[in-house]
Amino acid sequence: MSTEGDLLHTVTADNISESRRRLGRMMVWGSAAVFFLLAAMQFLHDTGHSDIGFATWRPVLFAYLLWATALCGAQVVVNGEKGKRTLFVLPAALFVISLVVFPLLFALYVSFTNWNLASLNGPQPNGWDNMRQMWSDAFYWNALKNMVYYVLAVSVEYVIAFGLALLLNAQIRARKFFRVVFLLPLMLSPVAVSWMVGKSMMEIRFGPLARLARDLGWDSPSFFGTPEMARFMIMAMDAWTFIPFMMIMLLAGLQALPREVIEASKVDGASGWQSFKEVIFPLMLPVSVTAIVIRIIFKLKLADIIINITSGGPGGATDSVTSFIFREYRDRSNVGYGTLLAMVYLVLIVIFITLLLKAVSRFMERPA
Amino acid sequence: MSAIFKDHDADRKVRVKWWSSRVAIYAALITWAIICLFPIYWTLTTSFKLAPDVMRGNMIPWWDYTPRWKGWESLGLSPRLIGEVSTVREEFLKRFYNSAIVAVSASMLAVILGSLAAYGLSRFNYRFGFMRNSDISFFFLSQMILPPVVLALPFLVLYKSLDLLDSRIGLILLYTLMVLPIVIWIMRDQFQGIPVELEEAALVDGLGIWGAFVQIVLPIALPGMVAAFILSLVLCWNEYFFAALLTSTDAKTLPVMVASQTGSQGINWWSMAALSSAAIMPLVVVAIFLEKYIIKGMAAGAVK
Numbered sequence: 157m158s159t160e161g162d163l164l165h166t167v168t169a170d171n172i173s174e175s176r177r178r179l180g181r182m183m184v185w186g187s188a189a190v191f192f193l194l195a196a197m198q199f200l201h202d203t204g205h206s207d208i209g210f211a212t213w214r215p216v217l218f219a220y221l222l223w224a225t226a227l228c229g230a231q232v233v234v235n236g237e238k239g240k241r242t243l244f245v246l247p248a249a250l251f252v253i254s255l256v257v258f259p260l261l262f263a264l265y266v267s268f269t270n271w272n273l274a275s276l277n278g279p280q281p282n283g284w285d286n287m288r289q290m291w292s293d294a295f296y297w298n299a300l301k302n303m304v305y306y307v308l309a310v311s312v313e314y315v316i317a318f319g320l321a322l323l324l325n326a327q328i329r330a331r332k333f334f335r336v337v338f339l340l341p342l343m344l345s346p347v348a349v350s351w352m353v354g355k356s357m358m359e360i361r362f363g364p365l366a367r368l369a370r371d372l373g374w375d376s377p378s379f380f381g382t383p384e385m386a387r388f389m390i391m392a393m394d395a396w397t398f399i400p401f402m403m404i405m406l407l408a409g410l411q412a413l414p415r416e417v418i419e420a421s422k423v424d425g426a427s428g429w430q431s432f433k434e435v436i437f438p439l440m441l442p443v444s445v446t447a448i449v450i451r452i453i454f455k456l457k458l459a460d461i462i463i464n465i466t467s468g469g470p471g472g473a474t475d476s477v478t479s480f481i482f483r484e485y486r487d488r489s490n491v492g493y494g495t496l497l498a499m500v501y502l503v504l505i506v507i508f509i510t511l512l513l514k515a516v517s518r519f520m521e522r523p524a
Numbered sequence: 525m526s527a528i529f530k531d532h533d534a535d536r537k538v539r540v541k542w543w544s545s546r547v548a549i550y551a552a553l554i555t556w557a558i559i560c561l562f563p564i565y566w567t568l569t570t571s572f573k574l575a576p577d578v579m580r581g582n583m584i585p586w587w588d589y590t591p592r593w594k595g596w597e598s599l600g601l602s603p604r605l606i607g608e609v610s611t612v613r614e615e616f617l618k619r620f621y622n623s624a625i626v627a628v629s630a631s632m633l634a635v636i637l638g639s640l641a642a643y644g645l646s647r648f649n650y651r652f653g654f655m656r657n658s659d660i661s662f663f664f665l666s667q668m669i670l671p672p673v674v675l676a677l678p679f680l681v682l683y684k685s686l687d688l689l690d691s692r693i694g695l696i697l698l699y700t701l702m703v704l705p706i707v708i709w710i711m712r713d714q715f716q717g718i719p720v721e722l723e724e725a726a727l728v729d730g731l732g733i734w735g736a737f738v739q740i741v742l743p744i745a746l747p748g749m750v751a752a753f754i755l756s757l758v759l760c761w762n763e764y765f766f767a768a769l770l771t772s773t774d775a776k777t778l779p780v781m782v783a784s785q786t787g788s789q790g791i792n793w794w795s796m797a798a799l800s801s802a803a804i805m806p807l808v809v810v811a812i813f814l815e816k817y818i819i820k821g822m823a824a825g826a827v828k
Contacts, residue, residue, distance in 0.1 A: 163720045164647040164733075212687035240733055244644025245660065248637040248704065249652070252667060255701045259678035266677060323553055336815045337557045340564065343807040345762035347779040348800045351786045352567045356793055362578050364566060396559070401822065408823030453669050460764040464783050478673045478765070485769070491677055498674045509669050 170236035180233035187226040191219040224250050267496035279492060286496040296497055299468075299475040300504070302387065306458055306476060309391040310451050314444070316395070317402035322432075324403070325410040335407075342400040346460035353393055354465035380466055383473030390474045393461055398454065402447045409443030410436070445516050452512070456505055477501045564808070570797035571595035578793050595794030599802065616781070616802070623761055623778040624806075626692050630699035631756035635749055637700070638707030643737060645708075646715040647723075661712070668705040672765050683770060690772045698766050703756040710755070710824040714748030715741070751821030754814055758807060778803045 194216045201209025228246055231239035267286060269279035290296055324335060344352075357365045358379040369377035380386040413436065421431040459478035462468060468475035468483060477497070484494040531539075570578065572591035582589040593602035600606075600613025644650070645661050652660065679698060680689070688694035718741060726736035742749075764779040771780060782803050785796060811818065 164723055164727075213685040214687050217686050237733070241644065241648045242650070243734075244640045244648070244737075245650060248641035248664065248708070249660070251637055252664065252701065252704065255697065256667060256670065256675070259675055259682060262678045262681070263674060266681075319552075320556060323549060323556075326549055328549060328553065332815075334553050334557060335819070336812055337560050339811055339815060339818065340808060341560055343758060343811040344564075344804045345764070345779050345782070345807075347762075347764050347783045347786075348567075348804050349563070351782065351796055351800050352563045355786055356570065356797070357563060357566060362581060364562075364581065364583070367581055404819050404822045408819070450668075456669070457671050459673070460779075463764075463768075464786060478671060481673045481676075482765070482769075485676065495677045498671070498676070501671060502674045505669055505671060 170238070172234070172236050177234050180230040183226040183230045183233065184223075187219070187223040191216070191223045194219045220254070224254075263495050263499060266492050267499045269492040270490055271492040273491055282492070286490075286493045289493060290497060290500065295472050295475065295480060296477075298472050299477045299480040300501075302473070302475055303456065303477055305387060306391060306394070307452055307455055309395065310448060310455055313395045313399055313451065314402060314448055317399045317447070318406055318440075318444070320399070320403045321406035321410055324407055338403060339400045341397050344397060346394075346397060347464055349393060349397055350461045350464035353396070354389070354461065358389065380470065380474075383470055386466055386470060386474050390462055390466065393465075394455070394458055398451065401454075402451055405447040405450075406440065406443060409440050409447075413439055442520065445520065449509075449512065449516065453509070564804070567797050567800050567804075570793055571801050573794055573797075575792075575794075595798035598792070598795035599798050601798070601802070616799070619776055619778045619781045620802070622692060622775055626695045626699060626775075626777060627757050627760035629692075630696045630760045631703065631753050633696065633700045634703045634707045634756050635711075635753045638704050638752065639711045639742075639745070639749060642708045642711035643715050643741065646712055647720070661708075664708045665705050667701070668709075672702070676766070676769050679766070680769060689770060690775050692775045694770060695767060695775060695777070698770070699760045699763060702763070702766075703759050706759070707752045707756060710752040710821050711745070711748060713824040714745045718744050747817070747820065748824065750814075751817040751824065754810065754817050755821040757810070758818070761807060 197206065198209050198213055198216050200206035227250070228243060231242045231246060233239070235242065266279055268281060268283065270282040270285065271279040320338060324331065324338070328334070341349075357363045360366050360376075360378055365379070366377045378385070379389045417435060417439070418431060421435045426434065457478060458476045459482060462474055462476050462479040463482055466474045468479055472480075481494050481497050481501075484497065485491060569583065569585055569591075572585060572593070572595060573582065573589060574592055574594055577589040580589075585591045593604065596602040597605055598612065599616050600608075600610030601616070605613070641664065645657055650657055650660060655663065675698075679694075683689040683691075683694045686694075688697075722740055722744075723736045726740045727733070731739065762779060763777075764783060767777045767780045768783065771777065782799055785799060
């Protein structure tokens with residue numbers, strides 16, 4: 157479906173007088189002037205050049221909100237009907253721009269400074285020092301390497317989720333019950349899961365999973381002892397919470413498949429496996445790709461479970477980038493360095509996702 | 525003695541095959557159901573156990589151990605303590621209340637902003653500078669890949685100077701930002717499914733654009749909005765990263781409280797289990813009763 161709009165085409169004869177336009181412009185510039193005046197005053201106050209000012213920057217925030225409201229209102233005043241159309245998108249756009257773009261620019265500045273939050277000096281620009289430090293920081297590269305493993309684990313999750321979706325789509329009784337039950341893990345907060353599963357069920361002495369492992373002949377089960385095991389456990393727990401997510405998307409895809417095609421394949425004598433391989437799976441490709449891409453995007457933010465169970469250990473084997481930077485912010489004094497790591501991560505993600513989407517779209521265009 | 529009517533061998537084979545596939549399907553379903561349910565069952569039952577029960581590995585209440593209210597007493601939520609004043613309960617309820625307020629307000633705000641934007645993008649042509657509709661959509665959706673850790677420090681500094689640190693408003697703004705792309709994604713799909721002719725008819729009958737939106741489109745899109753709202757609610761309720769960094773005493777949410785208690789070692793599992801159960805219960809209830817909407821929300825973007 158085309159996203160290029162103008163589906164609802166309206167022609168309106170707006171007769172906007174010059175004085176009304178002027179009023180609109182005055183609203184915008186007037187409130188902007190108030191905002192800048194307050195900001196300048198507060199800046200001088202903060203830097204010690206002037207006594208007039210407020211205790212915090214909050215009045216400046218109110219002035220900004222006033223400006224944003226005036227900007228939205230002025231759209232209608234100046235542009236009439238066309239402005240009313242702009243009013244649909246403008247609030248969300250302003251919201252995102254002010255909460256993302258400006259903080260990102262600030263983060264970019266901070267990432268090239270040495271900044272101890274406890275000291276009063278504020279950020280001290282230090283050129284490429286943070287970058288050099290990152291280059292030789294084995295833990296950061298290790299965390300990036302872990303992220304590769306974590307992302308690769310999505311493929312296994314996909315297989316399980318597809319299997320479950322097929323099961324739920326089969327002719328079964330109590331379908332609603334199973335659907336609700338399968339959905340439940342997604343509802344649980346990762347923090348609660350990390351206690352419920354990671355800290356109690358996998359507890360070495362009394363946890364039921366440890367007991368089960370002992371019964372199965374593993375004498376001294378330790379789920380977070382060796383690096384590989386710990387990483388696998390984190391993956392498993394994350395998979396446990398997020399498999400329902402992919403499963404539901406795939407199930408929706410399965411239910412939207414045209415019945416006739418599958419029946420036709422049956423009439424033609426395809427076995428279950430053949431009809432899956434030759435008909436269902438190819439038809440499910442677009443949905444699969446969407447589900448996998450979204451899952452990867454979520455996976456790249458993985459942190460809560462790691463922070464709460466292993467805090468990166470043993471020896472950084474389970475660290476994700478987010479959990480590593482989280483500790484960097486908590487433990488160390490130079491927040492500029494942590495911010496640089498985060499910015500580098502963002503750049504890497506953007507490159508990775510762009511390439512992924514490119515590859516996907518090329519792959520999808522190829523005739524199967 | 526042989527039966528008079530006898531199935532052909534081939535037919536019998538089919539029946540055996542059918543039965544074996546039934547058994548396999550239900551076995552797989554039940555196995556996965558146990559995998560999904562056991563941690564929840566374990567947490568719920570552990571909250572009624574005492575130390576010896578935990579150590580002996582008792583599993584089934586009334587069968588191999590007697591349920592006690594000890595875990596819930598540590599939250600001040602047992603029948604014995606419910607009438608009395610309890611500081612632990614106050615603390616817990618405060619966190620619970622914070623979580624609820626923040627999650628509900630952020631989801632509301634996101635659904636309002638997101639629906640408006642999605643409707644505009646699905647109906648009109650925009651040009652902001654070089655940005656056309658598809659660029660604007662991409663701008664909104666691309667926020668999804670933004671890792672929270674990038675925004676952590678700027679917001680810490682920003683909120684400090686705005687005096688929003690450790691406040692619910694600050695969290696609400698951030699969470700709204702976090703779920704907005706998902707809401708826009710779901711709602712754009714919803715609005716594209718509504719025929720434009722409806723609004724055209726409304727415009728002919730004399731409604732304005734906004735009138736048509738509020739009176740005609742919104743009621744039709746309401747199930748989609750509920751789906752987007754619930755999905756946002758789940759994400760906001762469970763959010764931990766920002767809450768851990770940006771709140772300390774007043775605005776601390778439930779996940780932060782749970783996380784801060786997990787550090788304490790030892791075997792007072794019952795209280796942790798009670799706390800975890802209380803933290804997950806609202807969403808489990810939501811999942812059971814509003815499952816339809818959650819599935820609708822997640823399916824919206826998947827199937828084009």
